[in-house]
Amino acid sequence: MENMSTSQTRPNNLGAPHAADRVRTRVLVLFGGRSGEHPISCITAAGVLRAIDRDRFDVVAVGITQGGKWVLASTDPDEVVTSGDDLPHVADNGTEVLLPFASGDNEVRVIRDGVLESVGPVDVVLPLLHGPFGEDGTVQGMLELADLRYVGVGVLGSAVGMDKHYMKLVFEGHGLPVGPYTTVFPGQWQRDPDEVRARVVALGLPVFVKPTRAGSSLGISKVSDVGDLDRAMAEALKHDPKVIIEAGIVGREIECAVLGGHGDTPARASLPGEITMTGSAHEFYDFEAKYLDDASAQLSCPAELDETTTATVREVAVRAFDAVGGEGLSRVDVFVQEDGAVVVNEINTMPGFTPISMYPRMWERSGVSYTELISELIDLALERPLGLR
Template sequence: MEKTRLLILFGGQSEEHEVSCRSAVTVIRAVDQEKYEMLLVGVTKEGHWVKTDDVSQIEKDCWQKGKVSAVLSPDAVNRGVWLMDGKKTELWPVDAAFSVLHGRLGEDGSIQGIFELARIPYVGCGILSPALAMDKIYTKKIVESLGIRQAKYVVLRKRELADREKAAGLVEEHLSYPVFVKPSCSGSSRGVSQAKNRGELWDSLASAARYDSKILVEETIVGRELECAVLGGDDPRASGVGEILSAADFYDYDAKYNNPQSRTAADPELPGDAAGEIRRDAVEIFQAIDGWGMARVDFFLEEKTGEVVFNEMNTIPGFTSISMYPFLWESRGLSVENLVERLIRLAFVREKER
């Protein structure tokens, strides 16, 4: 039997580049080599696309030195990746793609747009849902329409920061300290911080503005951090609930990826029907943003009210060895190998349904 030719994309220009490389290692190792022939293409931080020969080069972080340029063509007839090695150019035909690019220019509909043009079946959500979910402010508007609770918020544009007093006044009119400040489009906690007073608010706004021109300021939700994985097409299913046990005050980049004391737990004990509510909300939000394939939906369980509060969602969730998405499915008896296979199959199902 001929093998299915699978393109794996990783790295990327976003601030989540390193996380994407780590996610790619998990995915590549989980792909069934009997069934699939893989082409590994890394995107450098500058946005150069290079063919990578072996997963160990990603682990050793030396894939950037690859000599063969890879160009994903939007051509739907000559469908695939053009490999350019000096003067020699050849087409590597692609049957399906699995992009593990997190964050901007990967998890925001842009790569999905190229796959659509080329008519290449691809893993995960289509163009609309990543574009929406990448933008925390737009996600909030959708979730608002579902009547699911989320943190109260204020939106500021970068240009509004020029008048610091006015910007702080706007925040203080609607929210009380401490507040959380985050770039609308970012991930892995980049640019996210808490501000306890006006002075800190200015610092937080400035650091969020380094990542995006739209800034979200939210009331602080004190409580537990819970996440839920969604998998499927027309009839998506929710995994069990996972809990983040952060080693830091909040789940910042270091707490997520560098602090071994941060832990995750599957199916923690939760009061009442909190787990059921989270699982139902996760699927409802996934469908409301027109999700397909996979997403991870994140919540808080507020301490003082016991209420479930939606936080944010990710359409290309982390696949690192400590990531919640594969972990939650593994706890439900679905190995990462079977999970990856299921996700690739779903890419073909969507293609066929069209």
């Protein structure tokens, strides 16, 4: 497989290497972002920078501050972020990376001390962005316009995967099983809260109230008493004006990692994994349990499922991936009910990707190391043609 980009680069008068002079594939690692999942993106980037095969890849690191500024970052994982009070963030270091489409080619340029410099062309972008303004198709669309190859799902699939309402509509349209839910569109709660409460009662308690377009369990509340709905809606509305309310499903929470196939070969599913809560500190696998309280959850992979159920979970995961037009990677979360039925909860088109995150752990248990997985994802992105496909 040819790893180098075939795009032409214009003559470079700023001292950066021409594409023809390079041997290794040049990867732009993009992280941070404007969403509430900014710290998780930073943690993911540090893990990737530590594990990426430097014999195969040259790396350029670009961070996006919480205010939206693009800055040139260190490729040293120990220096890539500045710690805040609890979680890391991208600091404004005085540099300013020009957005890729601003230059009309694949050259990365940076303004430093008032001087425009080039750090050379890139062959592929690895966007380690979670949540809105990164995982939702916005950055993917920008990269498409710039004719830059990138790791992961395309514009439409990313947008669908970010919006839990449309995600469920797409899954239902492809015959995949989803649980009962109702969507509260912007303004509905403010205009007629009693009508929303009636819908919740019809779903049956408990329910989970979620921002429609957020991840990492941000803004999610479990409601076991309709009197708690006001508080839960207020929390969800902090993150998104559109809210989805899902009926509680009794079943085991199972996850499965999906990896795109080469050429016309089908996507591949890992061995499934399972999350089990330990102790009573958290009612469900919320943001704190995922990232701040290591002792609150136990992650098991492979999950203790019989062969038939394991095969069903893997099949459903690939079907969900294909339903949204998946490319590169996704993690599919399902419930396995007592009778063996598998219900799709959601798809994450840019799942947590730290060395201890479920996505790479499931692939490691399936025979693909973290470093190999990063290389495989970059190879898949390089194979993907530009434009419609």
